[in-house]
Amino acid sequence: MTARSESPGRLARFFAERQDTRLAALLFIVLLAANIWLNPARFMPHNWGSVLGLAAPLLLASLAITIPFLAGRGSIDVSVGPLLGLINVIIVKGLIMTADVTSPLVIVPAALLIGLASGVLNGFLAAILRIQPIVATLATYLIYAGLALAILPSPSGSAPAWLTALAGPWSILPIGLAALVWLFVKRLPYYDLLMATGSDDRAAFTAGVNVPGVRFAAYLLAGFFAGLAALSLTALIGSGDPNIGPGYTLIAIAAVALGGVSLAGGVGGMTAAFLGAADIFLLQSMLTAFNVSTFVLQMAYGAVLVLAVCLNSEKLKRHFKARAAPR
Template identity: 65%
Template sequence: MTKAYLRTLHGLRRDTGFALVLLVILLVVNLVLNPARFQPSAWGSLIGLAAPLIGAAVASAPVILAGRGGIDISVGPLMGFVNAIVIQLLFLKAGISSPLVIIPAALLIGAAIGAINGALTTLVRIQPIVATLGTYLVLTGVTLTILPAPIGPAPGWLKALAGPWSALPLIALFAAWWIIRRLPYYDQLMAIGSDDRAAYTAGVDVTRVRFIAYVITGVFAAVAGLMLTALIGSADPNIGQAYTLISIAAVALGGVSLAGGRGGLVGASIGAIDIFLLQSVLTAFNVSTYVLQIAYGAILVAAVILTAVQERAARGREV
């Protein structure tokens, strides 16, 4: 094994150690509480249920890695917007059902929204959370205008992507990230996330790199929106917003530093699986949605504190 691979493996263990331990604990608890649901024969349906949350967490990660408070809270509404556009405008009104049209259209929508967020934060220099909050509100309003009430169905090929086949768009996301990791852009992204002033001094175009991160997040969120559409098999104007905060909690739980420059999509996806398993445990006890919200908040705070402690310890070892 190469030294680079060993460093990557060590970094993965360090960043996702807590999330991995929690994953094992939650999996054991779920197996005890509901063994039938977690039999190997049911794994396909479980992947389908968890896929939109994993996609939302993966989509949220690139802008967070870019640093400077790059939290995009419009990921959830963008998923809902793609859901509404695909079903209401393209499929039901325009009669377009071909994946050769629907998939590129969804990706272009995601890239366009990501570019708008990127321009607001990097060119206009609005605080990321303020810029993406504005996008959040606009997308929510437009989605409700296009689609005042749930409607369906989805195209047959898209509904077929639920269940085991939902692994295909997830594989596509990780394949795209695998390619990005092998480009000079990835090193630049992590560099500006760690210290954008030092990266700028070294000749990195900080504005361009951060702008592209928002575009990547938009494209990934569009894919997550397609996975959400496949899961529910219809369009619902209110479902996307639910993924906004839990996706950020999943990213933090997965060891991605909210300050930027540390972590990755694997950790974000592990954090998302943890939250999915936690949802399953709490559902088994018939707890209310209010308790779920409390759990999400507690997870986010605990994950941020743990990440801060790890970063402080790492700096201490370097000194």
């Protein structure tokens, strides 16, 4: 009796405490039920590893997109998608095909270090030099996309067995590592500084917070999570492909907006990013079951982005609260 009463209570507390992710959580339940009904075999327990492997690149890319958003004042990293593609081709072409290196002790640190290097570059441009983040990261977007094509003009190569296993039974490893890192970050004083900067950077600066340093660190974290996403992407496609990465940028932005991450900063986190990405993945899976073309999928992503931004608009929320208030 007690256990039964506590379960609904916990669920109610979740929706009460996480108002910004309420829509994404409800949509997740609906889309998951629809997908199980349409394709029950795919979502059987023995296939959960493969399903998570399919969703992992988007989950991790969404987390990478989220961190700069939290820093506020237009902080954004649109280079995440091409960075995934660049790391993918460096791993496959540079390490595996050219240097004949297949050890995880080399490949995993290399992917993470390239991601961190990108974070240093984007953070320097956007946070230290104070170039508009959209302009700075659009520049690196174009650089990464061009470098990937220069290194590997067309899809080729193959990933080692241990890496492709990250798209199957061991897909939980990169997701779990990302979750552990984020939970560790939340225990640090930096997390409070990040959210304070995103909520009101002027007040944070007045209080003595090193605002440029906080934003620089946000881009570093974004680069780290992008490195994990690139490993999951390489595991998923099992080869090098310079063209597949850029598509993740806009889908990840749509996912974090749907998850309830405020594009103005200071609201959101890993739960919101993962919920929004899971919703996008389940929506994609459901539409694919109906043999919907990729053009319609792109339209669906755009509609989701517009809907999410509108529903998370503070002005719209105040309007609905005013309409719902007793007269």
